[in-house]
Amino acid sequence: MKITDLLKQDTMILELESSSKADVIDELVSKLDEAGRLNDKEEFKQAILAREEQSTTGIGEGVAIPHAKTAAVKEPAIAFARSQEGADYESLDGQPTHLFFMIAASEGANQAHLETLSSLSSLLMDTEFRQKLLNAESRDEIVELIDAKEKANSDEEEAEAEEAANESQNQDASSDEEPYVIAVTACPTGIAHTYMAADKLKETAKEMGVKIKVETNGSSGVKNALTSQDIERASGVIVAADIEVQTDRFKGKPVVMVPVAKGIHEPKELITKAKEGDAPTYQGSGQSSSEDGEGSGEKTGIYKHLMNGVSNMLPFVVGGGILIALSFLFGINAADPESDQYNRFAEMLSIIGGGKAFYLLVPVLAGFIAQSIAGRPGLAPGMVGGLIATTTGAADGGSGFLGGLLAGFLAGYLMLLIQKGLKVLPDVLDGLKPVLLYPVLGLFSTGILMLLVNPFLVSIYTALRDGLDSLGSFGIVVGLIIGGMMAVDMGGPVNKAAYTFGIAMLDAGNTMPIAAAMAGGMVPPLGLALATTFFRNKFSAQERETGKTAYAMGATFITEGVIPFAAADPGRVIPASVVGSTITGGLVYLFNLHLLAPHGGIIVILTGAVKTGGEAGNALLGGALYIAAVLIGSIVTAILAGVLKKPVQKG
Secondary structure (H helix, E strand, O other): OOHHHOOOHHHEEOOOOOOEHHHHHHHHHHHHHHOOOEOOHHHHHHHHHHHHHHOOOEEEOOEEOOEEEEOOEOOOEEEEEEEEEEEEOOOOOOOOEEEEEEEEEEOOOOHHHHHHHHHHHHHOOOHHHHHHHHHOOOHHHHHHHHHHHHHHHHHHHHHHHHHHHHHHHHOOHHHHHOOEEEEEEEOOOOOOHHHHHHHHHHHHHHHHOOEEEEEEEEOOEEEOOOOHHHHHHOOEEEEEEOOOOOOHHHOOOEEEEEOHHHHHHOHHHHHHHHHHOOOOEEEEOOEEOOOOOOOOOOOOHHHHHHHHHHHHHHHHHHHHHHHHHHHHHHOOOOOOOOOOOOOHHHHHHHHHHHHHHHHHHHHHHHHHHHHHHHOHHHHHHHHHHHHHHHHOOOOOOOOHHHHHHHHHHHHHHHHHHHHHHHHHOOHHHOOHHHHHHHHHHHHHHHHHHHHHHHHHHHHHHHHHHHHHHOOHHHHHHHHHHHHHHHHHOOOOHHHHHHHHHHHHHHHOOOOHHHHHHHHHHHHHHHHHHHHHHHOHHHOOHHHHHHHHHHHHHHHOOOHHHHHHHHHHOHHHHHHHHHHHHHHHHHHHHHOOEEEOOOOOOHHHHHOOOEEEOOOOOOHHHHHHHHHHHHHHHHHHHHHHHHHHOOOOOOO
């Protein structure tokens, strides 16, 4: 099957109208729908967006390959579009995107379809081919170019396979002296990035004079599988993957572990590290000899485990927080059956958001920290440990997030010890381990230890909460710090640390830190949006279009809306954002503002979730002062960015 069997002229757009990522996705999805390739347009779009949340499919070099595999696809297809001016697709290299291939794979797609879809990514690694697509004058010419390139690639692959077979037959002792590395590539859908990374690694290795073998873990299965001889011979291993792949086979080898995107954009560095053995020695069971993963460029060790917990907890925070805020629309006490404002629907919103979603925050945090450390066996002990943290030792929330963090790491590492200890059992009992031995021993050991230490953790947590409550006017320093941290890395570890601290304090009954965190996180995108409006000569046409989106993202507390600006000019945008957010965080404390819901931006502000002086304070005044604090910080950021940035050169 050829690529052009799936890419037809009725799914081509020769001149894209859209200039922003969201609009590009809408336009391509609509094209596939109009051509009759989809069962459910909205469901397919949501699948595309879900893939984008994992990492942008704007791979750089002017190319984006949004893709999804879902039952919403009636028949496998490819939509093609191009933009001579370029669109802002939040590309990994921060540059405009000109060529777009949207891959629609159906749940029931056969192997031939999947292999054809994935082979498209290989073609786009060729700079000359991309330029030809940009210059093509008709749909027919595009079809001819793709057919010709696909045939050339097929002939080249056959030649490489024959050469590899001959080398295998004629291999002698001297060949062992040649540099030789191996690699594994994998991405969540296994359609595009998996093969692009593999091709880029092979192409770069050839240029460097290094022999390489790359195993791909794609949607159509494992291809070019590594053998035990390959692993033994290799000087190092590259694992460029965003999903779990089989790694225990590399035990004792230097292994460079990175996200799949780095296989596309940093192949030379990865091959050099693997060739020279400049990587942690892999110890098996998900652990390397260097926990911080120095040189790998990925999030590993303690931070990786913590972020796994936080990222899985966030849907409960966002969904639960907004539902709580919506209950305030019926009155601040509308969820209380004893209040004159009582409303049954408001009570249900509060029960779902606060009584249930928020009840699960700490157990989910702890459970997924433990799962990150020990795999699936760690999930249950971690969740139970988190539940013990919040429900024992005190009547008002136990040891909260502090206990949840300890429970997660405790359960994870205990589970690792249990797994290692049970390796002495005969193989015949392997089937009992995941269904009986791991759960019983994991729950018992984590539960006993948490019941013993939680009273001590409660006293620490209570002291921390009371200490913040007693700061009084000095609390403005806390607001300044939290606000500034929210803008340092726009959704990265510093931002997440400040936000998690705010949630922890909200859980403990102190509602000012989360108010400073949300306000500080709204400032960077709003500030840059204002800058694109009032300092138009300092921004390109594409950046001004991005600014329009940044208004909405900032207003709803999506700090990542500033990333396109920060990626293009970090030396000016980040300092301007930090200053504005710091001022806003301080103003929140100066105005004595309290936030009763942890997410939602303008949505929760307008529902009366912000109060002056505490939960019984004035919601109208609180909301007005909160908006004022955010606007002041945003204006400061806009002015600083406008002054610091240089005018865009025309022509």
